[in-house]
Amino acid sequence: MSSVDYKVMYNKMKNVTSRTQKIMDFVRSEHEKDEGSMNQNGNTLAKDRGDIEICETSLQTPNITDAISDIDGPQETLSFAESQNVSTTESKSTTDENVNDDQALSSTKIAAEYPVDNDPITEPGSESDHGASSSDNYDPENESSSSSSSCSTCSSSSSSSEDSSQETSKLPLKRKKKNIGTWKKNIRKQKRLRGEAYISVKNIEKPARPLLPPPCAAKPKHKCLQSVSEENRSKIYVEFRRLSALDDQRSFIIHHVEQIPKKRITRNLENSRRENTCNYFLTVDGQKMKVCREFFMSTLKVTDSFIRISLQKRSSTGIVEKDRRGKHTPANKLTDDCLQIIRDHILTFPAVESHYCRSSSKKKYLDPTLNLSIMHNMYKSLCEEKNIPPVSLEKYRQVFKEYNVGFFKPKKDQCKICLAQKNMTGEEKEAQEETFQQHLKRKESARKTRNEDKLEAKDNSTLIAFNFDLEAVLTTPKGAAGQIFYLRKLAVYNLTIYNIGNQDGICYLWDETQGKRGSNEIASCIYEYVLSNTEIKKGRMMSDGCGSQQKNSNFAAMCMYLISVHPSLKIIDHKFFETGNTEMECDSIHSKIEQKAKHVPVYIPEGWAQGIRDARMKPRPFEVKSRSFDDFYDFKEYTAQNFDMSKIPWRKICWIRYLKSDKTEVFYKIGFDQEFQEVNCKKKFRGRPKTVELKKAYECELPIAKPKYLDLQKMCSDLTIEEFGAKSGQRPNLSKSRFRQILH
Structure with missing residues (x-):
């Protein structure tokens, strides 16, 4: 955000309440830091114009933007009731990642010591939802609210973030009430x-x-x-x-x-x-x-x-007696104790935030394999154990609708610019018409260049063209056992690469004990994939503009290192889709995987590999490559020691190019129809520069948070995982031992 934007915002808000004035002081101080300070990699910390809107509309906390988590790793799912007792503290840290246009950044970051991905459903009477979006997607991780609408799994990956508290924010009730x-x-x-x-x-x-x-x-x-x-x-x-x-x-x-x-x-009447x-x-x-x-x-x-x-109806004191019509208690009315049992049962299911729109919506989502019929059947089983009569499905549904929760349904991304244009009045549309047309032009340009790369890759064997995306987190185990819905599950990550030239699909699979889901993991998988194609001379890739994963200095350093060690690669082009319009082949792969796994139980991380292979038969099944902790490289450290990429306008670029002949030069475009601009990213050293080798990101497997560990152990001890194996005809004992191997 430019200094002019901050001055305009300050002039608009300087006469409001004292609480707003505190927020403005915070904005000005952050602006001063923004002008004179750089992050660890030399990247200027950018802020989004969305900060102004949040300041004007939400004055409930001193921070003007949603907290951005710096945790790469898996975030834990606490039950609704348990998460009520989580204590809160706050701390600040800065990230070394660069973000795209739609990310609302702040140098103040909130990280969690044990991040909680599900907030408790509050009792009726709490705050209402302030907005929901139809593009919400299920994600069992409490990722940062700075995600772009085009990003499938945004997560900040800064290793320098400090531990801070987790706030048990309350889940509002539904906004729509009977009138x-x-x-x-x-x-x-x-x-x-x-x-x-x-x-x-x-x-x-x-x-x-x-x-x-x-x-x-x-x-x-x-x-x-x-x-x-x-x-x-x-x-x-x-x-x-x-x-x-x-x-x-x-x-x-x-x-x-x-x-x-x-x-x-006046009349002679006896009666x-x-x-x-x-x-x-x-x-x-x-x-x-x-x-x-x-x-x-x-x-x-x-x-x-x-x-x-x-x-x-006048009483002896002169007060009119109230009309009692319609005020009697129905004979079949449910008691408060009966309703409380239903609410307590709903509270036991872990919920997660919206995948794409957590910054604008407080709506929560339950497991995608759940529905009201399943929940009602589980409730009836509970009533049988307690020897109490259950209520009907319709009454259970009425109580469920008190809470602002839903079930995950995969949906396409929705562009907030296009939606805003659609909802504008005639005068507003005319004022924003030029900006909207530029947005459409950028969208069409990105699709056009993708189609051109596709045609060229089919005819040129020395060119590899692909797009990639990280799928929403796959929870494990997944099945039909009732008790599994109440427990935290292991997170499994899937980075999908689709070769648009030969239609090959490759899925890199790992769980949260082997790695996180930040720029190190994404860059390592792309590095291994391109390096395995030894005869190519040109590489072209497209992705969304997620700043915490691929649109940052760490991923750029990987590309520069890759082109220097590859035997034949001479040029790498990395292009980014227009924000909000990131439809690509990887989305279809993810949809097929979800459809295939919808009715198939998966009780160990390796079970997802078979489901991915079965998701497509023609022209070839998807290839699955399992990753372990020693397959990931630390490109963050490599970037900090070798390059200074602070001059690259990450949030504006749509195309970045790396050449083998210029090992320290980066070429970028602001628009697809513009010329390349050149930046020298070589870091200046005092004295003789040192040779920095590429190191491993992890020395051992990553630990699992204690609450999740206890839940996974419980599933092993009560034979939940064995039951899954017996029903699916697979080897339950092997599954159980494999899970215990992961836990230990």
């Missing part, structure tokens, strides 16, 4: 109370009750029109009809009708029922004026029965 004011019967009641025309329950049209001249005008006994003028009479009628409750209108009646014992008997005489009054300028009965009823447009019933 009884819009119900037809309530609208009918309100119209009747206001004296307006309405349609009765029996579909009979009832006319309005306008104010008419009093029938007693020719009777001068009380001189009503002299006491209450027509203007005051009209005013009383309007105010009376504005009383929206029947009890309020009855209260008005009993305070303006006086009942006194009758003074004389007369009349005991009282009524005097009628209307208030004018604070004084009660006595009027006749006909004048009183015609002014308020009420009937004799309405007055009589209102007087009958």
